[in-house]
Amino acid sequence: MGIDALIFDVDGTLADTEEAHRVAFNLAFDRYGLGWSWSRTEYRGLLDVTGGKERITSYIQSLPIAPTDRRRLLELVPHLHREKTRFYSSMVNDGGIVLRDGVARLLEESLHAGRRLAIASTTSAVNVDALLQSTLGARGLEMFSVIACGDQVKQKKPAPDIYQLALRTLGLTADRAVAFEDSSNGLRSAVAAGLWTVITPTFWTEGSDFTSAGLVLPRLGDPEKPLSDEPGRQLQRSAWLSFDELCALARPAAPLDSVQALYRGIA
Known part of the structure; x- marks a missing residue:
């Protein structure tokens, strides 16, 4: 061939890069005061969903919460992902990967x-x-x-x-x-x-x-x-x-x- x-x-x-992505997700969650923290084991399972925004969405859909809370969180997804990307880019630019x-x-x-x-x-x-x-x-x-x-x-x-x-x-x-x-x-x-x-x-x-x-x-x-x-x-x-x-x-x-x-x- x-x-x-x-x-x-x-x-x-x-x-x-996945550990840096995981840390960046958690920093974004903390910035928005959500109280979420993805462990290495949990994040490994979440990687079955491709794409950062899609991964957050899938996680929100799995939470046992009221429909109104779910809608509110789903509206946050683009903002969470943008914040996560900022944290990740900072780690990369600092030579962390x-x-x-x-x-x-x-x-x-x-x-x-x-x-x-x-x-x-x-x-x-x-x-x-x-x-x-x-x-x-x-x-x-x-x-x-x-x-x-x-x-x-x-x-x-x-x-x-x-x-x-x-x-x-x-x-x-x-x-x-x-x-x-x-x-x-x-x-x-x-x-x-x-x-x-x-x-x-x-x-x-x-x-x-x-x-x-x-x-x-x-x-x-x-x-x-x-x-x-x-x-x-x-x-x-x-x-x-x-x-x-x-x-x-x-x-x-x-x-x-x-x-x-x-x-x-x-x-």
Whole structure:
């Protein structure tokens, strides 16, 4: 399979951002005097809902409260999310988040090989901009030919909309790109768009169903931080996923028929 572009999710994939998001949500809740505090365990479950505003809405809908109180809280959702984004951006700008092992290396290898990079994320554009500039410097945004964010599509992951948007903007068919994800919702989204997908789970997503992934690794790895049991287990050339080996491993994703799509909750 010839690869013309690599398409990356952001939260959990480029960087393990979820703890910062959780803290930012709780700070926003405190600012509004709501008395809510999402624990790590609780937040891990809430990640089944993609998108920050959608996550708050889902939480409010689950609360045993009167309809009038629920309506009042639902009206607060855009304000809560805006405040949460402000807290999160501040943490990112202060250097509180770093890229996961191997990410910067693989980005550079891919660009050096003449391939394009893209983002397909359910997070907001301001969060993506802050993370890329904080972790990759002034050229962070320039490295990516396409940055597709959640507010640009009608349906968020696990629907394929965001990956379809990235592919359309790149001018590519799915067999010419690969996706990188960390979650089952992200994997379902990428596979539904026809993309061969690499999964690198985190604490927040480990143990999920990744059977439709093309490759599952604990992280991308680096020469300075090689993957244990590699090469020889899933990789053959080195103890980290290089661009050359990615090209050798990648295969076009098998398209889902209508029955499979319905079963996986995509149709």
